[in-house]
Amino acid sequence: MALTDSSTRIRPGEELDANRIDPYLKGQIPDLEGTPTISQFPGGASNLTYLIDYPGKELVLRRPPFGHKAKSAHDMGREFRILNQLKDAFPYCPKAYAHCTDENLIGSEFYVMERVKGIILRSDLPQELALDADATRTLCKRFIDTLVELHRVDYNACGLGDLGKPQGYVQRQISGWSERYEKALTPDAPRWEAVKDWLQTNMPADHPTPGIIHNDYRFDNVILDPADPMQIIGVLDWELTTLGDPLMDLGNTLAYWIEADDPAPIQRMRRQPSNAPGMLTRREFVDYYAERSGIEIDNYDFYYTYGLFRLAGIVQQIYYRYFHGQTRDKRFAQFVQMNALLEHMSLNVIGRSSL
Incomplete structure (x- = not known):
C-alpha cells in the first residue's frame, strides 16, 4: 500500500557513512548481505531515525540529534533495553537487534531495530483509507486502549522495575521541566512564570498505581497494519519512557x-488527525480513558496544563539548538512561536479551571 511510511533523502549535516556502519552491523546481525543504502525518515524532531536497507532485510537506526541535548534525554542503551524487555508484555515494541556504544563509528551511540512496515498517520487522515466517522471513532478508541494496555503492564515482571522512581513523580516532573526550560531559554522565548506557579500550587498527589509511561504517545508514533488499518501493530519512540503516574502520561x-473546534492558530500546530470527524474531543478522550482504565480523573485541567508546559519545554530545547546553529533543520525556525502559543493555551485552561 502506498500509504506505508517512507524514508527520504538525508537532511544536510545528518549523513551517515554506510562504509563504517556496514561491517559493524554484519558482525552483530546474521544473514546480512550486500551493501546497504541509507535514507532518513522525515518525521520526528528529537532522535534521528534512518532506514538501513539491505537486500532482503530492512533495519532502522536511531541516534541522538546533533548539537546541545539534555544528558538524560537520548540514552540509546536505555531505549534498546526497554524495547527488548517490554516486547513480550507489550507486543507493539519493535525488536531491537544491536546497541553500539562506540561513538567513534558515527559520532554517537546508536541502536538498530527491525523495521515495522505500516501506516503512520500524520496531519490528516489519508483519503485512501476511506474511514467514515464511525470507523474513525473506533480507531481513536483503539489508540486509547493501547495506551491503557501499556499503563497496565507489570513492569516488575518485565524486569523494568528500576526504570524510574514512581514516588514523587509529579513533583519531579514539575520541578524538572521548569529547570530544563530555564536552561533552554533564548532571548525571544516566553517565560511561563504564571503557569509554573499554578502547576506548583495545584499539584496533586501521585496516583497510587504507577505504570510504564511512554511520554510521547501520539498517532505519529503509532503504526497501523497496511492490510487492516484499524489495527495497531507498532508503537515507536521510547526514548522518554519511564515509571510514573499514568495520568501525567495522559496529560502529555x-x-x-487538537480537536476540530480549536482556533485556527492552534490548528496550524496540529501534527495528527485528531480533528477528523469521529475523533473524540479531549473531554471524551479523558472520559473514555477513565472508563477503560478504571481511574477516576477529577483534575483534568492540571494534567492537560502540565502536558502543554512539558511540550513547550521539548519545543524550546529543540529551538535552542536551532537558535545556536547546532542544527540547520528549517522546521525548527518557528518553534519559538509554537512555544508562545502553548503558553497562551495554558493560560486559557487555567483561566477556565475550577482548581
Missing part, C-alpha cells in the same frame, strides 16, 4: 490532541 498525550 492530551497536549498533542
